Amino acid sequence: MNEHLKNVNILIIDDDHVSQKIVTRILSGCLSDGSGVFSAKTGLEGLDFISSHPVDLVLLDMVMPGIDGLETLKRLRALPAGNNVPVIMMSATVSQELEAEAFRTGTTDFIHKPFSPDVISLRVQRQLRLAYLNKNLSLEVERQTALATERLKSNIRLFNETILALANTIDAKDPYTSGHSVRVADYSRTISKISGDSREYQNSIYYSGLLHDIGKIGIPITIIGKTSGLSDEEYEQMKEHTIIGAKILSYIKDFPELSYAAHYHHERYDGKGYPDGLKGEEIPRQARIIGIADAYDAMTSKRSYRDCLPQEVVREQIAKGSGHQFDPQFASILLNMIDLDKDYRMRQF
Secondary structure (H helix, E strand, O other), X not given: OOHHHOOOEEEEEOOOHHHHHHHHHHHHOOOXXXXXXXXXXOHHHHHHHHHHOOOOEEEEEOOOOOOOHHHHHHHHHHOHHHOOXXXXXXEOOOOHHHHHHHHHHOOOXXXXXXXXXXXXXXXXXXXXXXXXXXXXXXXXXXXHHHHHHHHHXXXXXXXXXXXXXXXXXXXXXXXXXXXXXXXXXXXXXXHHHHOOOOHHHHHHHHHHHHOOOHHHHHOOHHHHOOOOOOOXXXXXXXXXXXXXXXXXXXXXXXXXXXXXXXXXXXXXXXXXOOOOOOOHHHOOHHHHHHHHHHHHHHHOOOEOOEXXXXXXXXXXXXXXXXXXXXXXXXXXXXXXXXXXXXXXXXXXX
């Protein structure tokens, strides 16, 4: 027995008792023992049955007392339980126009009376087979979608963990900058959110913040961990971390913004930054946001030569740098964040 003929329920809606018996007898010969053939005398009775019983196929007479087959079909298609059920219309006499209207309304096939046992059997089997294939296709699509969704979640977790591991590797080179990249990423995302950016952009800037200092991997530990001031030569070497970072991240072709953030986060709004001396909005937007977040964390973090600066001093420096070192729009947002941070929680602990 074919799978599509097992455990199926068929409903015959026909006011003619003789027609019901004939169709029932024909169908009983082609269905498995687990299947059932049910009958209703009117359209309303059939609709009530469908509303409370699972039905795999409906055989519907066109001409009936009360609501006719076409109206029954319209109401059937409006029911959640009957929206996708195959319907074979049956009629002894019907015009081509009415038959066309039945197909437009949602019938899937048409059988003319008097019945031919072979025609009924073959058409019913065909509709059940198509319904079976559609159902299993939907289930397979759902299964594959679930698998793809799980793979995507797994890839996102792996991506997040990899990015975070890289950020921690960078910060580990200097014990005094522990957690710096994560804090910069958090501050940057908050500024982006307040600016009204999309969730996608906020996530992008968060990842860019995590990796903005990745170029420090290429800077000697003697310079990274130096507790006294850098010489001019050492400072020039330290500045190279922007170029190194941009080159490393340039290999991630799908996320070019990662490279831009690493390259330009030390540019200044007045054009006096490095490495390229860009000015104003020549500096990529993400780099302008990450740049001010980076400066803020540098002031609010402990260093080998000092503790974190008092909040009022930090606020004064941000306000002073607005329009000079920092984009005034993002400086204004950060100043408001500082004002709201009454307990000075937004710093390294």
